[in-house]
Amino acid sequence: MVPETFKSTQPFDAFLVLDVEATCQQGSSFDYPNEIIELPVTLVRWTDKIDGKASQLEVVDEFHSFVKPTWRPNLSEFCTQLTGITQDIVDAAPDFPVALASLRQFLVKHELIDSETEEPLTRFCWCTDGPHDIRDFFLKQCFISKVEMPQWIKTDVMDVRSTVVHWLASQAGKKPITPATKKLQAHFGVKRPLNITLQLEALGLPPFEGRQHCGMHxxxxxxxxxxxxxxxxxxxxxxxxxxxxxxxVWMGHSGQILDLYR
Incomplete structure (x- = not known):
């Protein structure tokens, strides 16, 4: 059992961990018109929240859907090798508006938003590895699919990687919790991406479970x-x-994609 001293005031009651996979070309940057091809969410909630303080989270449920791209329906070989998602998988998947509606129903089922007004029923926060999943990929996909970005996904977002980096910085001068933490502290401030594997190491957790760049994993x-x-x-x-x-720059009028990436 975690000591009481580890508990802190937590303003949110639920967390939706989102890690999309998207179409890509080898060498393309984040300016590319990526289309979401995997939409997974892990919902976690507190088990010990009393008077606003908590420290224990547990997984409550998961949402998962592959998504059919429409602008460039054929996946690149690089994309398939990176994500493990094959052409037959996306060909059989729903398009983004349908997948988005299913995600909305997931939020309704767990009483996170009202089924009619979509107003929040409890305080929840999206969690992503880095800032790109909602800020970039979700926004691009809504433009490409010509759907309005839902209010329930453009509100509260926590970049988990940034949170871990700040925690590492706060440990400077303290006795490292793990050898991995000490190693990463030594590299702190150096140009080194703190990917999921390194975050797990820094926190003293067992290695990555599953296949990297599988959205659900x-x-x-x-x-x-x-x-x-x-x-x-x-x-x-x-x-x-x-x-x-x-x-x-590739965004034209009324959802038009300017073909700058032939």
């Missing part, structure tokens, strides 16, 4: 990281703004 492992951050008494809160009116 990534989401489950990020949920493990979020759970451990909570156990360490770290306040889980939003740290990533979403700008729903952001535009990229």
């Amino acid at each position: 990534d989401a489950r492992n990020v949920a493990r990281i979020v759970t451990e951050l909570a156990r360490k008494g770290i306040r889980l809160q939003p740290n990533t703004p979403v700008h729903p009116h952001r535009r990229w």
